Amino acid sequence: MNVRRATIKDVAEAAGVGVATVSRVLSGGSASPETRERVLTVAAQLDYRPSALGRNLRQRRSGGIGLLVPDITDSFYGRLADGVLACARAAGEPVILGTTGDDAEREAEQIGVLLEQGVERVVAVPAGSAEIWEPTLRAGLTTVFAHRCAAGRDDVPAVLADDRAGVRTAIDYLTGLGHRRIAYLGGPGQEQRVSVFRQSLGALVDEELIVSARGSRDSAYAAAAGLFQHRPDLTAVLAGGNLLGEAAVLAARELDLRVPKDLSLIMFDDVPWAELCAPPLTVIAQPAQDIGYRAAELVLRGGGRRPRGVLLPTELIVRGSCGPRRAA
Amino acid sequence: MNVRRATIKDVAEAAGVGVATVSRVLSGGSASPETRERVLTVAAQLDYRPSALGRNLRQRRSGGIGLLVPDITDSFYGRLADGVLACARAAGEPVILGTTGDDAEREAEQIGVLLEQGVERVVAVPAGSAEIWEPTLRAGLTTVFAHRCAAGRDDVPAVLADDRAGVRTAIDYLTGLGHRRIAYLGGPGQEQRVSVFRQSLGALVDEELIVSARGSRDSAYAAAAGLFQHRPDLTAVLAGGNLLGEAAVLAARELDLRVPKDLSLIMFDDVPWAELCAPPLTVIAQPAQDIGYRAAELVLRGGGRRPRGVLLPTELIVRGSCGPRRAA
DNA sequence: CACGTTCATGGAAACGATTCCATCATGCTT
DNA sequence: AAGCATGATGGAATCGTTTCCATGAACGTG
Missing domain, CATH: 1.10.260.40 (lambda repressor-like DNA-binding domains)
Incomplete structure (x- = not known):
């Protein structure tokens, strides 16, 4: 032995x-x-x-890919991770996984761990903003952002779903159904979506109807419940992720709001249970797994000189959670 | 720079x-x-x-923890992974994640990657059986199994949910409601549950009502639909995992079986959407995250000389997917 | 006062790979 | 036939750390 x-x-x-x-x-x-x-x-x-140990030391880098997501429990990031793993496996590279909880400090800590391990290639769903990533990037890491990019860092390639189109499609769909008071229930790092939301809604926008939760389930529920209670006049909600959608359904149910009769709901991210929900949820599907795969591809290719990112299409899948605006 | x-x-x-x-x-x-x-x-x-590189080479091991799960997309394994990550983070150790797809060959391949990286500590949801793990174990890896153990390997510590009690509770509950023809819709590596299922059902057991799917959603759906079509006389189903539960709900809906009127359903694993489902699903909750955390603790402690595992309790959460046996 | 013990300390040898460089043989050109 | 290019090969250096061992100082004890 x-x-x-x-x-x-x-x-x-x-x-x-x-x-x-x-x-x-x-x-x-x-x-x-x-x-x-x-x-x-x-x-x-x-x-x-x-032995990778000997090789790594000699080459002063560890080969593997670092993967930083906010929460591996979230189905969206689960699928994203799956995509990264698929690509890494094809390349025979190990993947080191860390979760950030959408917290900049924790993110920095995880980056530290990766650096210490000699990891040189990172796929990340950034939590912190531009400055946080500054030292990392100049430490020689090739980084690819996935799902969202750190504000004001257009020098890092990013693989994103087409949020602009997604939000626009959703808004068009809802306004087409007659809705005027539409809320956005967002999470961390969704500034761009919010700005497109404002833009698409034009004169209809109501700042009070734009709320933001932190990453957790509790926070999402609190935000949704608060929104619904505070503004019972709203007739439609766009939830910016499956956790937020879940919270919205739960909160609506708790407050005896009928979906879609009293409240229309669109959720970002298509998850298997969206179909099982009562009513089945209308969603903006995002290709989470593709995002991960493409990001891993990019980071393995070494990023290249051109930091051009990738924009993947979203798709509106109409199920049963949206209806015409309720009679006033 | x-x-x-x-x-x-x-x-x-x-x-x-x-x-x-x-x-x-x-x-x-x-x-x-x-x-x-x-x-x-x-x-x-x-x-x-x-630099971990230098240290690792010198000590001929890499410190980090290897984590092998069938499918990171599955919410259960997502939570399990989260537990492992939490523990590893507390210890400042990196986690290398690999997925096996419940395939022994792929599992072996992933083990190879870990070995090459000098990883010495592995938390795994084993796909292959005892023999597969033989070389790995004698290669000096300290291994802890999570969620299930490789058949016939009682020399490896394992952190498990109390499946026996879970199955028994579910069966008792269903028989108490009058059900007699109860099916088990299982997945890979659930031999123990099946045997407890047989045992608990005693004379009522019907081998045709015990079906097993592979890991995928498609396979789960096919198994569920096949079961329901082939044996329309069954009145209750115990689904051995959230993928299988999802498939059961979908298949039942497709075949116009009302839950719980025509069909009672209990699902292993409590997931957030179980509550959102129509009807809300009665489940056997498993402490997925704890399983991961405890397994990581064990593997970090070096396993110890005694390969004693841990058995964590399950809990029956009654919601709305079970009812009295339908009138014949 | 001599001797042994205890400590802080630094030099140097691992660890297992990659890679630079020198060596040598071979075959081709002029 | 001499010179040169080419290609295969092995020795040795290197990566950054830990750890073994020797050294020397300080101190207590007989």
């Missing part, structure tokens, strides 16, 4: 060559056919697997 | 001491108060952070 793994030195000795040659053969360098053959055979016999 | 991080050597020079002393001070070894002070000051000034 506890057999020491074979090292490159063992292979070299067994094959009667130098370690340099073994290294070259294994990493595709030049070598004579006979030598290559012999080394490969011996390596297979000894079940040699190069 | 691209400032090289300070190394221990830099600190040593700047403080006018040897590298050995710096290392000792930083890892809590003995040193004179003055020296300690000076080293700490200098280290802080240089913003020195020890």
Whole structure:
């Protein structure tokens, strides 16, 4: 038991060559056919697997991909992570996962852990703003933002869902149904969506109807319940994520608001349970998994010189949670 | 830009001491108060952070925790992962995440990646059986199983929910409502639950009513739909996971089976949407996050000599998806 | 006063890979 | 035939840390 793994030195000795040659053969360098053959055979016999430890130290970097999401419990980030994992697996790279809870401080801490591990490539759903990421970026990390980008950092490639179009589509749909008092129930880091929301609504916008929760379920519920109680005159809500949508449904139910009769609801992010809900939820679907996959691709490609990001389409899926504006 | 991080050597020079002393001070070894002070000051000034790369190589292990789950998209595993992350964060250890898709081969591949990274501690929801884990374990990995254990491996500590009690409670509840033809809709690795299911049902057991899906949503739906179509006489279903519960609800709806009038449904795992469902789902809650946390604790503690595992309680939460047996 | 013990300390050897560089053989050109 | 380019090869340095060991000082004890 506890057999020491074979090292490159063992292979070299067994094959009667130098370690340099073994290294070259294994990493595709030049070598004579006979030598290559012999080394490969011996390596297979000894079940040699190069240690990432040695390599990492020599190359002063750890290869793996760091992944920072606010909350792995949130189905959206679960799917995003799945996409990153799929891409990383194809490349044979490990993924180091950290959660930030949408807290800048905690995010900084996690970045510290990654840095310490020698991780050089990070896919992140940024919590902190531009300045937070400054030191990180100049520490030589290639970073790709996913799902949202840190405010004012257009020098970092980002893979985003087309939030603008998503919000516009939702608003158009709701106004088309006759709604005028439409609320936005948002979460952290959704400034852009809010601004598009304002813009799309034009004169109809009512600042009191724009509320923002922190990341947690409790906070989302409190925000939704507060909104509904405070402004019973609103007739439609756009929830900026599945946690917020969940909270909205719960709060509406608690306050005896019928969906969609009293209240129309559109939720960002299509989740499996949206269909199981009563009524089934009308949603703006976002390709969470694709976002993760594409972000991982980008970060593996080394970002490239051009920090051009990717914008992936969203889709309005009409189910049963929106109806015509209730009679006044 | 691209400032090289300070190394221990830099600190040593700047403080006018040897590298050995710096290392000792930083890892809590003995040193004179003055020296300690000076080293700490200098280290802080240089913003020195020890590189995990060097340390890992020297110690021939990587510190971090490997986490292997079937599917990070599944809310249950999301919460489990969250628990592991919470514990790891407290210990300042990175977590390397891999998904197995409940496939033994893919699991082996992921283990390979972890091994290559020098990971020595693994929390896993095992997909493969005992033999698969044999080489891994004797490779010196300290392993803790979570949520289920590889068949016939009682030498590995495991943190489990009390499935036996969960199944029994569910069966008791259903039989108490008058149900006789009760189905079990299971997933991979649920042999133990099935055996308890048989046992609890005694003479009532009907092998045709025990079906098993693979991990995917599609497979779960197919299994549920097949079951309902093939045996319209069944009156209650116990779904062995939230994916399976989701599939059951969907399939029932598709076949115009009313829940709970035509069909009573209990689902393993309490998820937020269980409450939003129509009707709200009666569930056996499992402490997914705790499972993860405890497993991580165990693996960090080094497993200890005694491979005693932990059994966490489940809880029946009655909502609205179960009713008395329909009139025949 | 001599000797042994205890401590702080620094030099140097690992750890396992990659990679620079020198060496040597081979084959081609002039 | 001599010179030169080419390509395969191995030795040795390197990455940043921990840890073993030797050194020397300080101190207490017989």
